[in-house]
Amino acid sequence: MQTAIKRIIFFAAIIAFWEIGSRLEFWHPLIFPSLSSVFSALVEGFQDKTLIYDLIASFKRLAVGLAISLVIGTLIGILLGKSKTADETLGAVILALQSVPSIVWLPIAIMWFGLNEKAVIFVTILGGTFVMALNMRTGIKNVSPLYIKAAQTMGANGIDLFTRVIFPASIPYVVTGSRLAWAFAWRALMAGELLSTGPGLGYTLRYASDFGRMDIVIGVMIIIGAIGMIVDQFIFQRIEKSVIKKWGLES
Amino acid sequence: MFIEINDVNKQYSDKENRPVDVLKDINLSIEKGQFVSILGPSGCGKSTLLSIVAGLTKTTSGHIQIDGKTITKPGKDRGMVFQQAALFPWLTVMENVTFPLKKEMKKKDAEETALKYLQMVQLGKYISHYPHELSGGMQQRVAIARALAMNPETLLMDEPFGALDEQTRSRLHGQLENIWTETKKTILFVTHSISESIKLSDRIIVMGTKPGIILQDITVDIPRPREEHKNEMLEIEDHIMKYLKKEIDKVVSEELQYANSY
Numbered sequence: 001m002q003t004a005i006k007r008i009i010f011f012a013a014i015i016a017f018w019e020i021g022s023r024l025e026f027w028h029p030l031i032f033p034s035l036s037s038v039f040s041a042l043v044e045g046f047q048d049k050t051l052i053y054d055l056i057a058s059f060k061r062l063a064v065g066l067a068i069s070l071v072i073g074t075l076i077g078i079l080l081g082k083s084k085t086a087d088e089t090l091g092a093v094i095l096a097l098q099s100v101p102s103i104v105w106l107p108i109a110i111m112w113f114g115l116n117e118k119a120v121i122f123v124t125i126l127g128g129t130f131v132m133a134l135n136m137r138t139g140i141k142n143v144s145p146l147y148i149k150a151a152q153t154m155g156a157n158g159i160d161l162f163t164r165v166i167f168p169a170s171i172p173y174v175v176t177g178s179r180l181a182w183a184f185a186w187r188a189l190m191a192g193e194l195l196s197t198g199p200g201l202g203y204t205l206r207y208a209s210d211f212g213r214m215d216i217v218i219g220v221m222i223i224i225g226a227i228g229m230i231v232d233q234f235i236f237q238r239i240e241k242s243v244i245k246k247w248g249l250e251s
Numbered sequence: 252m253f254i255e256i257n258d259v260n261k262q263y264s265d266k267e268n269r270p271v272d273v274l275k276d277i278n279l280s281i282e283k284g285q286f287v288s289i290l291g292p293s294g295c296g297k298s299t300l301l302s303i304v305a306g307l308t309k310t311t312s313g314h315i316q317i318d319g320k321t322i323t324k325p326g327k328d329r330g331m332v333f334q335q336a337a338l339f340p341w342l343t344v345m346e347n348v349t350f351p352l353k354k355e356m357k358k359k360d361a362e363e364t365a366l367k368y369l370q371m372v373q374l375g376k377y378i379s380h381y382p383h384e385l386s387g388g389m390q391q392r393v394a395i396a397r398a399l400a401m402n403p404e405t406l407l408m409d410e411p412f413g414a415l416d417e418q419t420r421s422r423l424h425g426q427l428e429n430i431w432t433e434t435k436k437t438i439l440f441v442t443h444s445i446s447e448s449i450k451l452s453d454r455i456i457v458m459g460t461k462p463g464i465i466l467q468d469i470t471v472d473i474p475r476p477r478e479e480h481k482n483e484m485l486e487i488e489d490h491i492m493k494y495l496k497k498e499i500d501k502v503v504s505e506e507l508q509y510a511n512s513y
Contacts, residue, residue: 154351
């Protein structure tokens, strides 16, 4: 059976169970609202444009945060990949930092920037930077020595060798790094927004929770998950697939 | 002499830090325009020798001169073709072949030059393809065109057809012979195939292993095309086989010893 058909059946079953369970009052609507009420909350949110403003605000922060994290991550990764000393010292720190959930940085961020936009973006940047750096580093280290030798026999060396061979050869890792950085930054952003001021998806989520609007809470969670999946599947996985094919990395 | 290899030694340290002789007292002079094969069993250091000529590997002692200049690093006067095509997958066939020309030529001139050599390997129609869209034999031909495009005096080839199937290989032998006749490059061709070396070269350097030394220097003066002189080819093959038999036995017995020590 095709994946698409399997998925449709699976989701139909969940939706049916959810709606029927709610209607038969297997659980209290305040604990878990019915699908139809979540749906109408979403429709209402889009009609009065609050959710649209939330989406725009969240994506703005994400765009700034992710862009900065990709740049910084790439630079750190190149440093770690090219310098053994940097890898042995800074590399260990980056590895440790990567295992720290980025939301842990929020208290510091609030101390430095106050509870505002900057603090949330700071957390988002930290979310993406380290994973990008580590992938970039692996990419540089895994460049086939054959490419480098071939380029040297054609007169390439130094910066020329790096920009024309080493960096392009590690593009598959740059793509994987960006994909993971996006996922990590998205999570960090949502966590940061939960604790900050609006507008923003995370902020609306907490706001709805404070007012007992479980339908909006579930609705926003669905949006967050759906965006995560769509961006990953339709943007990053596609780029990754075509890069893997072109770079001849298919097994 | 065009290429002079003088007293070249190469040692590596093994796992226990003992020195291992890869190449010992290699002396070799090669005339300009000669097609020379370096033939030997695996582990005889023939690829290392080529890599030293390319400037990619340093000698432990001794030096190599080409046209009177001592080799210290890779240079565009020596084009290299590896066993794998080593094309850059993110570049098209045309971009791969113009890669070494970027600095010294205008884009248009570089492309014209590249096209000339791509046509020489009969790939003029594939300029906008990416390497992954080509077969192994086609990729190797692009690699040859890329090496030729720099117009080097010397072409270094490290088992360039080793990874290809028999039919493709014999077709490429023909093409390489034509290219050599046309361009008059000095070719250093590393191989472990006796018949390949006899088919292609003017001169065969037979190497032995542990340490890598030159066993024999054989001149092949069979007229080309050599397919028409099967008997002479077989004679030389027998002659070389005698020398190599001992060497191959040595490799096998050493491998057995190694296996038994575990």
